[in-house]
Amino acid sequence: MKKVATRFAPSPTGPLHIGGVRTALFNWLYSKNQNGNFYLRVEDTDKERSKDEYKNQIIQSLKWIGINYDGDEYIQSKKLADHVKVANELLKNGHAYKCYCSSEEIEEQKKRARQKKVPYIYNRKWRDKKDTDAPKDIKPVIRFKSKIDGTSILKDLVQGDVEIDNNTIEDFIILRNDGTPTYNLSAAVDDHQMNMTHIIRGDDHKINTFKQIQIYQSMKWELPSFAHIPLIHTIEGKKLSKRDKASTLDDYSKIGIMPDALRNYLLRLGWSYKDKEIFTLDESIKHFNLEGIGKSPSKLDMSRILSMNEHYIKNIDENDLFNQLTEYCKLYKNEIKSDKKEKIKKSLTFLKNKAKTLEDIFNNGQYIIRDEVNFNKDDVELIDDKARKVISDFSAQFKKIDLPSREILEPIVNGLIKSHDTNFKGVGQPLRIALTGSKFGPGIYDIILSLGKEEVQKRLSTKMA
Numbered sequence: 293m294k295k296v297a298t299r300f301a302p303s304p305t306g307p308l309h310i311g312g313v314r315t316a317l318f319n320w321l322y323s324k325n326q327n328g329n330f331y332l333r334v335e336d337t338d339k340e341r342s343k344d345e346y347k348n349q350i351i352q353s354l355k356w357i358g359i360n361y362d363g364d365e366y367i368q369s370k371k372l373a374d375h376v377k378v379a380n381e382l383l384k385n386g387h388a389y390k391c392y393c394s395s396e397e398i399e400e401q402k403k404r405a406r407q408k409k410v411p412y413i414y415n416r417k418w419r420d421k422k423d424t425d426a427p428k429d430i431k432p433v434i435r436f437k438s439k440i441d442g443t444s445i446l447k448d449l450v451q452g453d454v455e456i457d458n459n460t461i462e463d464f465i466i467l468r469n470d471g472t473p474t475y476n477l478s479a480a481v482d483d484h485q486m487n488m489t490h491i492i493r494g495d496d497h498k499i500n501t502f503k504q505i506q507i508y509q510s511m512k513w514e515l516p517s518f519a520h521i522p523l524i525h526t527i528e529g530k531k532l533s534k535r536d537k538a539s540t541l542d543d544y545s546k547i548g549i550m551p552d553a554l555r556n557y558l559l560r561l562g563w564s565y566k567d568k569e570i571f572t573l574d575e576s577i578k579h580f581n582l583e584g585i586g587k588s589p590s591k592l593d594m595s596r597i598l599s600m601n602e603h604y605i606k607n608i609d610e611n612d613l614f615n616q617l618t619e620y621c622k623l624y625k626n627e628i629k630s631d632k633k634e635k636i637k638k639s640l641t642f643l644k645n646k647a648k649t650l651e652d653i654f655n656n657g658q659y660i661i662r663d664e665v666n667f668n669k670d671d672v673e674l675i676d677d678k679a680r681k682v683i684s685d686f687s688a689q690f691k692k693i694d695l696p697s698r699e700i701l702e703p704i705v706n707g708l709i710k711s712h713d714t715n716f717k718g719v720g721q722p723l724r725i726a727l728t729g730s731k732f733g734p735g736i737y738d739i740i741l742s743l744g745k746e747e748v749q750k751r752l753s754t755k756m757a
Contacts, residue, residue: 299330299366301335304335313354314562331366334347337372357541389419391463401415432469433465439458448518454520477507491518519585524561527592598648601649605644617653643657664754685708690749690752
């Protein structure tokens with residue numbers, strides 16, 4: 293039995309789409325589950341739209357989410373000569389032919405199809421004609437001679453048996469009139485040369501699969517197995533496109549979604565194993581199978597992504613969380629200053645409690661990160677004479693403390709509550725505003741302990757001044 297081999301084959305014409313990430317994930321998990329290999333093929337034959345920046349972004353995105361491919365990237369544009377060679381073999385063996393239809397003729401055929409409200413299928417005008425009848429002023433394309441009679445059945449590992457009438461597949465172009473190969477030819481040749489055993493991709497490729505199978509059969513190549521996974525839809529039930537908000541991997545990285553959380557969410561988006569929701573990486577590899585993939589489209593639910601991310605934030609090792617936070621800030625915010633890092637690290641225990649994203653932690657920790665308090669105007673207006681007296685009295689007692697702790701702070705706060713005839717809010721809120729600039733935020737004890745004695749004194753005195 294051949295060693296399992298799968299691939300992910302994106303086109304570097306834009307940022308990596310979230311649907312593509314899931315396809316890559318399923319291919320990668322299946323290969324690892326089967327002790328096989330997973331490869332990355334960059335389909336860069338669209339020279340006008342393909343860019344190195346997108347190729348590099350795709351590579352980095354896969355690494356970010358934890359998908360590692362075997363070997364070097366397979367660059368499709370470097371294999372064009374092989375594609376052309378196969379096209380000529382198909383032509384020589386009678387499985388393809390030269391088509392001399394002009395662009396005007398083709399457009400007229402399409403126009404008539406639109407008028408009749410039927411799908412356009414090339415009329416096979418040159419299928420049985422001789423080259424001697426060809427016009428001298430037209431450079432031909434090469435079309436594959438598709439099956440006309442009967443039906444074909446695809447034994448899909450996800451969808452089951454899929455049947456199609458052969459006459460619905462047109463004689464598709466495999467070589468353009470400029471000598472460049474088309475997608476279906478290139479993909480079939482590459483998959484054969486890469487020894488792919490399983491092609492796992494979106495179910496919008498089913499018609500391409502039928503075309504590529506015919507190329508395989510005409511060349512007498514061994515067929516791989518095919519699995520077509522349902523597409524991802526928006527929460528409204530529409531097909532997710534690159535124009536939709538949060539459609540690319542960068543969209544999630546920028547708001548502070550962690551790679552493990554997003555990978556777990558995408559794993560469960562259209563796949564299930566018993567009633568299990570949270571999977572470690574090892575568990576994902578161990579349990580993943582094609583049988584668990586559903587046949588219906590899945591809906592991308594941002595609230596579920598945030599919930600999953602919140603779970604990971606709450607349960608991740610805090611050293612790992614700190615490393616991810618600092619990297620996130622370096623990429624998308626302001627890099628955390630070295631003298632603030634230890635304070636942030638020690639404060640993660642409570643900073644993460646109300647956070648669903650790394651961005652939330654960054655925002656919650658602003659009072660630590662900033663050198664000066666950034667006061668909210670409306671909140672400052674809450675500081676009346678009574679509140680100023682609370683701050684002053686607390687400051688006077690705080691100066692006498694050598695090393696602040698919750699055990700030392702609580703009696704001081706309770707004493708102020710009694711002496712000022714107020715409640716915990718009456719003491720905590722003025723102090724929180726004075727120290728952070730806002731009435732919202734972590735508990736007052738957490739704030740004081742995270743800032744440290746020197747910084748607390750500095751901020752209280754600045755406020756009073």
